[in-house]
Amino acid sequence: MIIVTGGAGFIGSNLVQGLNARGIFDILVVxxxxxxxxxLNLADADIRDYMDKDDFLARIEAGDDFGTVEAVFHEGACSxxxxxxxxxxxKVNYEYTKALLAWCLARKVPLIYASSASVYGMGPNFREAREFEQPLNMYAYSKFLFDCHLRPQLDGLQSQVVGLRYFNVYGPREQHKGSMASVAWHFNNQLNDSGRVRLFEGSDGYGPGEQRRDFIHVDDIVAVNLWLLDNPQVSGIYNLGTGRAQSFNEVxxxxxxxxxxxxxxGGGIDYIPFPEHLKGRYQSFTEAxxxxxxxxxxxxxxxxxETGVPRYLDWLSRNG
Structure with a gap:
C-alpha cells in the first residue's frame, strides 16, 4: 500500500494519477x-480506501499498523x-507531520513530504541552507520549523525521508483552491470572462508584470516524487522548481x-495598483x-x- 495524505487536493490528486499510470491502485487517500x-479530483482515479485526516492522525498516534506500507507521500497541509x-x-502542519515522521521512522517506511519555497521569504537566495531561510507568514513558518526538526536526524536515518520545497506550482486539479490557485488558473478565468489579463504594477524594483517566480508544472512535481519512490537511498531537503525564474508577463x-x-x-493585459497589504510580504522574485x-x-x-501553460490550458479546455 501507498498512503497519500492530501490525496484529494491539488498535488496529492495528481500524484494519485501518477501512481495509477504505473498500475498502482493499492492507495490509501487521507x-x-x-x-x-x-x-471531483479523485472521480477518475482508482484507490483502495479513503480516511479522514483526523481519524488517520488518531491511528498514527496510537501506533496502529496499516499492513505493508511501501511509502507515505505527505501532501496534506493548511496551505x-x-x-x-x-x-x-x-497543529495541522507541524505537529501532524512530526507524528507522521515518528510513525514512519519506527517502521522504516519512506516518507516524502511537501515543504515550501515560502521558507525563504523575500530571498534573494534560494538554496537549502539555514542562512537563507526567513519565513514571513504562519504557513511558511510551519514548513520551516518542520524542516528544522528533521535536519538533525538526517545523518542517522535508517529509511528514506525527503522534504521537497515546492516553488510556484500550477496545473490540473487546483480549481478548489480559489484565491490560492495559480496565476495560470486565474489568467484563464480572466480571459474567459473579459478577454484581458490583470497583473500588478511594478514593485520592488520590477516593472509592471515583471515580478519573477519559478513556475513549475504539477506533472514535473509528480515526476520527481515518483523518482524518489524509485530511489529510496535519497534522503534530505531539496528545492523543487525549474531553476529558472520567469515573469508574470511571460505566463x-x-x-x-x-x-x-x-x-x-481578446488578449490584452491590464496593470492594476500593487496592493498595500502585500507590500513587504510579497515574493517579487523566486528561483530554485x-x-x-x-x-x-x-x-x-x-x-x-511556454510549454507548461498551454499544456495546462489544453487540460482545462477538455475537462471544464
Whole structure:
C-alpha cells in the first residue's frame, strides 16, 4: 500500500494519477473532505480506501499498523499563506507531520513530504541552507520549523525521508483552491470572462508584470516524487522548481497565445495598483537553486511556462 495524505487536493490528486499510470491502485487517500468539491479530483482515479485526516492522525498516534506500507507521500497541509491562526496552522502542519515522521521512522517506511519555497521569504537566495531561510507568514513558518526538526536526524536515518520545497506550482486539479490557485488558473478565468489579463504594477524594483517566480508544472512535481519512490537511498531537503525564474508577463503571454490559437479575439493585459497589504510580504522574485537535487541524481528536464501553460490550458479546455 501507498498512503497519500492530501490525496484529494491539488498535488496529492495528481500524484494519485501518477501512481495509477504505473498500475498502482493499492492507495490509501487521507484528506479532509469538508469541502466536498475536492472529491471531483479523485472521480477518475482508482484507490483502495479513503480516511479522514483526523481519524488517520488518531491511528498514527496510537501506533496502529496499516499492513505493508511501501511509502507515505505527505501532501496534506493548511496551505493558505493568509491564515494567521498560528495554533491551527502549527497543529495541522507541524505537529501532524512530526507524528507522521515518528510513525514512519519506527517502521522504516519512506516518507516524502511537501515543504515550501515560502521558507525563504523575500530571498534573494534560494538554496537549502539555514542562512537563507526567513519565513514571513504562519504557513511558511510551519514548513520551516518542520524542516528544522528533521535536519538533525538526517545523518542517522535508517529509511528514506525527503522534504521537497515546492516553488510556484500550477496545473490540473487546483480549481478548489480559489484565491490560492495559480496565476495560470486565474489568467484563464480572466480571459474567459473579459478577454484581458490583470497583473500588478511594478514593485520592488520590477516593472509592471515583471515580478519573477519559478513556475513549475504539477506533472514535473509528480515526476520527481515518483523518482524518489524509485530511489529510496535519497534522503534530505531539496528545492523543487525549474531553476529558472520567469515573469508574470511571460505566463500571461503564454495564456493569451493559447487563447488566440483557440479562437479568442481578446488578449490584452491590464496593470492594476500593487496592493498595500502585500507590500513587504510579497515574493517579487523566486528561483530554485536545483543543484542539490541534480547532485542527488535527478536529471530530467523541467517544462518552461511556454510549454507548461498551454499544456495546462489544453487540460482545462477538455475537462471544464
Amino acid at each position: 484528506d479532509d473532505l469538508s469541502d466536498g468539491h475536492k472529491c 493558505a499563506t493568509t491564515e494567521w491562526d498560528g495554533r491551527f496552522v502549527m 500571461a503571454r503564454a495564456a493569451i497565445k493559447w487563447a488566440r490559437a483557440n479562437g479568442s479575439e 537553486d536545483m543543484s542539490a537535487l541534480r547532485k542527488a541524481g535527478y536529471d530530467r528536464p523541467f517544462m518552461d511556462v
